[in-house]
Amino acid sequence: MNAAQLFVRCLEAEGVEYIFGVPGEENADFMMALEESDSIQFVLTRHEQGAAFMADVYGRLTGKPGVCLGTLGPGAANLITGVADANMDRAPLIVLTGQADSRRQHKESHQNMDVVAMFEPVTKWATPIINAQNIPEVVRKAFKLAQTEKPGACLIELAEDIAHAPVQDLKPLPVTKPRRAVPDDKVVDRAWALIRAAKSPVILAGNGCIRKRASKQLRAFVESTGMGVINTFMAKGAVSRKSPECMFTMGLQAHDLVTFAVDQADLVITLGYDLVEYHPRLWNPKGDKRVIHADFLPAEVDENYRPEVEMVGDLAHTLWMFNERQAMDPLNAKVANHTSIRQGMLDDFAIHKDDDTEGTIRPQKALWDARQVMGPDDILLSDVGAHKMWIARYYQCDSPNTCLISNGFCSMGFALPGAIGATIAHPDRRVLAVCGDGGFLMNVQEMETAARLGKNFVAMVWEDQAYGLIAWKQHTTFGRHTELSFTNPDWIKLGESFGWYAQRVERSRDLAGALESAFTDPRPGLVVVPIDYRENPLLTERLGNIEAPI
Numbered sequence: 001m002n003a004a005q006l007f008v009r010c011l012e013a014e015g016v017e018y019i020f021g022v023p024g025e026e027n028a029d030f031m032m033a034l035e036e037s038d039s040i041q042f043v044l045t046r047h048e049q050g051a052a053f054m055a056d057v058y059g060r061l062t063g064k065p066g067v068c069l070g071t072l073g074p075g076a077a078n079l080i081t082g083v084a085d086a087n088m089d090r091a092p093l094i095v096l097t098g099q100a101d102s103r104r105q106h107k108e109s110h111q112n113m114d115v116v117a118m119f120e121p122v123t124k125w126a127t128p129i130i131n132a133q134n135i136p137e138v139v140r141k142a143f144k145l146a147q148t149e150k151p152g153a154c155l156i157e158l159a160e161d162i163a164h165a166p167v168q169d170l171k172p173l174p175v176t177k178p179r180r181a182v183p184d185d186k187v188v189d190r191a192w193a194l195i196r197a198a199k200s201p202v203i204l205a206g207n208g209c210i211r212k213r214a215s216k217q218l219r220a221f222v223e224s225t226g227m228g229v230i231n232t233f234m235a236k237g238a239v240s241r242k243s244p245e246c247m248f249t250m251g252l253q254a255h256d257l258v259t260f261a262v263d264q265a266d267l268v269i270t271l272g273y274d275l276v277e278y279h280p281r282l283w284n285p286k287g288d289k290r291v292i293h294a295d296f297l298p299a300e301v302d303e304n305y306r307p308e309v310e311m312v313g314d315l316a317h318t319l320w321m322f323n324e325r326q327a328m329d330p331l332n333a334k335v336a337n338h339t340s341i342r343q344g345m346l347d348d349f350a351i352h353k354d355d356d357t358e359g360t361i362r363p364q365k366a367l368w369d370a371r372q373v374m375g376p377d378d379i380l381l382s383d384v385g386a387h388k389m390w391i392a393r394y395y396q397c398d399s400p401n402t403c404l405i406s407n408g409f410c411s412m413g414f415a416l417p418g419a420i421g422a423t424i425a426h427p428d429r430r431v432l433a434v435c436g437d438g439g440f441l442m443n444v445q446e447m448e449t450a451a452r453l454g455k456n457f458v459a460m461v462w463e464d465q466a467y468g469l470i471a472w473k474q475h476t477t478f479g480r481h482t483e484l485s486f487t488n489p490d491w492i493k494l495g496e497s498f499g500w501y502a503q504r505v506e507r508s509r510d511l512a513g514a515l516e517s518a519f520t521d522p523r524p525g526l527v528v529v530p531i532d533y534r535e536n537p538l539l540t541e542r543l544g545n546i547e548a549p550i
Contacts, residue, residue, distance in 0.1 A: 003132035004029035004163040005036070006170055010139035012039050013172035016067055018058065018424060019043065019096070020051035022078075024071025026098030029163040043424070043453070046445035048075050050417035052082020053443070056091045057381065057421035061401055063211070065092040065146040065154075066421065072098045076115045081411055083153045084122035088276055088408030089234065090207055092146040093153040095119065099128065101161040119155045126155035132165045140173040149180065149212070149296035149314075150274075180212075180296070180314040188321045191269075191292045191309045195322075196331060198267035198290075202338070203229045204250070204283075207408075208272015208295055208315050209238035210400035217319035218271065219243070224326050227269075228338035230258055232277040233388075233407040237397030247338050248345050249392050251278045251407070254543040256393070257344050259283065266290060270307075272315050276408040280304035294318045349394055360532035361508045363390040363462070369512040370432060370460065371395060373519070377402060378430035379422050383415035385436030386468035386536055413442030416459055420446060423455045430519055431457035437488050438467050447498040450524040458518040462531035463488060472536040495526040502526040 007030060011019075020043045023031045034042055045051040048070040055066030066086070070079045076097040086093040100112045119126040125145050129138060142154040195201055209218055209231070215238045222229055222245040229239045233251045240246060250258045262268060262283045269292045281304040284291075293299040293307035296315060311318050352364035367390060374380060376398035382391045382405045397403045404422070406414040415433035422431045440461050450457070466485040474481035495502025501521040505514045511529065518525030 001167055002029060002033070002163065003129070003135060003165045003167050004033040004158070006132070006135050006167050007139065007158065007163070008033040008037050008040070010136055010172040011067070012037060014139065014143045014175060015064060016040050019067045019069050020045055020054040020421070021069030021096075022048050022051060022071070022075060023069060024075050024098055026072050026100065026160040027069065029160065030096070030098070030158060045417070045449050047443060048078035049082050049413065050443050050446040050449065052079045052095070053085065053414050053417040054421035054424070055093055056082055056086035056089070057404060057418035058425050059086065059091040059093050059151070060089070060404060061379070061422060061425040063092070065094045065143055067094045067096065069096040072100055072115060073113055077118070080119065080122060083119065083155070085406055085409040085411040085414060087122050087124065087153040089406060090150045090152060090211075090274070090408070092151040094142055094146055095123070095153060095155040097155065097157050099157045099159040102159045103161065115157055116155065122153065123155050124152040128157040128159065129162050132162055132167050133170065135167075136170060136173045140175070150208070151211075180317070182317045183311040183313040183321070185321075187309060187311050188318065191294070191311055192322065192325050194267060194290070194292060194309060195269070200265050201227060201267040201269060202261050202265040203227055204262070204268055204270045204273055205229055205231045205235045205238045206271060206273030206277055207232065207234040208274070209235045211272070212314065213316040214238070214272060214319060215400045217316050217323060220323050221319055221326065224323070225331050228261055230261060232273065233392045233405045234277055235272070236403040237400040240398045241396035242398065244342070245338075247342050248396055250283065251392055252389060252543065253282060254540055256543050257341055261338050261341050262289070267292065270294065271319070272296070274408065275300050275302060275305065349396070355508045357508045357532070359506055360530045361505070361511060362532045362535055363387065364394055364535070365508050366460070366462070366511060366529055366531065367391060367394040369515065370434070373512055373515045374430055374432060378432070379404065379426065381415040381418045381422060381431070381433045382406070383433065383435040383439035384410045384412045385439050386472055386533060387434055387436050387462045387531070389469070391434060412439040414439070416440060416443050417446045419457045419459065420450050420453065420455055423457050433457065433459040435459060435461050436468060437461055437463045437465060438486070447500060447524070451499040455524055456519070456522055458515060458525040458527060460515070460527045460529060461491070462529055464531050464533045468533050468536065472533070472540070475537060476540050491526065491528040500524045500526050504528045506530060
């Protein structure tokens with residue numbers, strides 16, 4: 001057995017089922033060994049960035065590390081955007097890269113670069129295999145760290161001569177899952193006392209609430225207390241959109257209706273909240289809000305985020321401890337003034353549901369129809385662009401991990417390859433990727449991958465022939481924007497050339513039917529919508545003038 005074969009056996013022991021990537025010469029021994037595996041399927045992609053996004057989404061949806069592969073030098077460099085995205089968005093990911101023969105790494109040589117150093121800022125851990133005997137330990141450590149809260153990316157580099165080296169009497173280490181630490185009872189008692197004393201508390205649910213069974217405990221807590229819940233972009237579905245306690249999403253950099261719930265609250269309970277999702281200065285500009293922090297890790301130090309109590313440990317267990325106290329000594333109904341806020345949001349969601357426009361379609365209508373076509377457990381992925389802001393506000397969810405938004409690293413090009421990863425993780429669900437025309441073309445080559453794999457998902461492209469989000473923000477700040485427009489291909493010909501179902505929809509009344517037809521067709525589907533982004537400044541203006549509910 002050589003080192004590459006041992007490496008593959010270690011991956012099998014970790015339960016790896018798929019590896020996404022583009023191999024190179026330096027991965028040759030590894031690829032030969034992988035071909036012998038009965039349990040791991042290699043998914044050949046058209047670009048390493050696409051492979052990283054596929055593995056990123058697979059990891060988010062399964063809770064198991066997704067695995068992506070590239071060769072040395074340019075192959076490794078191409079992976080880095082998707083790897084950084086997974087790491088900052090807390091998706092478990094393992095990155096495998098090749099490397100030059102160790103006998104030439106000390107000097108200038110073809111394609112030789114320090115891959116490990118390049119990946120250190122965007123991973124939890126990055127290491128080369130220095131000795132083939134270390135492979136079982138390195139693989140086990142990488143998978144353990146990738147899954148440990150908060151999840152993230154780990155890189156393993158395997159040089160071509162080490163991959164070929166013989167090994168004897170080695171086998172994978174046993175896979176163990178350590179029990180997560182829980183907060184001390186005294187700390188939880190302090191937090192509970194603050195909650196009991198509060199008159200209008202509100203919960204801010206973050207990314208951690210969609211992992212590790214936290215959603216189940218959160219739902220039980222708000223049902224018994226009546227406490228209102230606001231979610232970040234990445235925590236959609238932590239509480240069902242149909243729950244009376246759900247006040248939907250906060251995260252637009254404008255004073256939305258939901259923001260008034262925080263303004264009026266005398267206590268903010270943050271659960272699994274990452275500062276990368278939505279900076280505290282935007283909801284606590286004076287830094288004077290009373291805050292309880294509950295998360296897997298201590299709070300980040302920030303002048304606008306000063307928790308009085310920090311409950312550090314497993315989030316689901318922390319919420320279970322709250323539920324135990326609630327059962328023994330129930331709170332009086334802790335209902336913040338959120339009924340009018342919730343109703344105001346519901347009214348706004350539906351205002352354009354019956355639009356009958358031609359030539360362009362409003363964002364609100366496009367998302368209303370998407371919500372009607374998608375079931376409660378179906379998965380929508382948002383790319384990055386102006387559409388992301390509309391999805392954040394207007395597309396609400398029934399279940400966790402049914403709306404995936406890149407909101408930590410915010411990588412354009414995420415949704416198309418991510419949709420492939422989603423269909424592999426959940427082949428029984430509908431998957432809809434919503435992209436701008438800018439982001440879609442950043443990884444357009446993965447249309448071939450989707451068709452080759454026979455994946456039936458739908459990409460809805462919002463076309464405005466510009467980088468619309470940048471234009472929106474520049475216009476809001478300066479009253480004008482720089483040149484940000486471009487041209488697009490013939491979308492129907494593009495889709496058909498890749499073997500996709502393709503349709504352009506210019507009448508809003510036809511959109512729901514077009515989406516349904518695309519999902520019904522066995523091929524991947526492309527639905528192009530000329531979007532009415534004249535609504536962007538109107539939304540900013542309206543949110544800026546909104547008045548606090550009584």
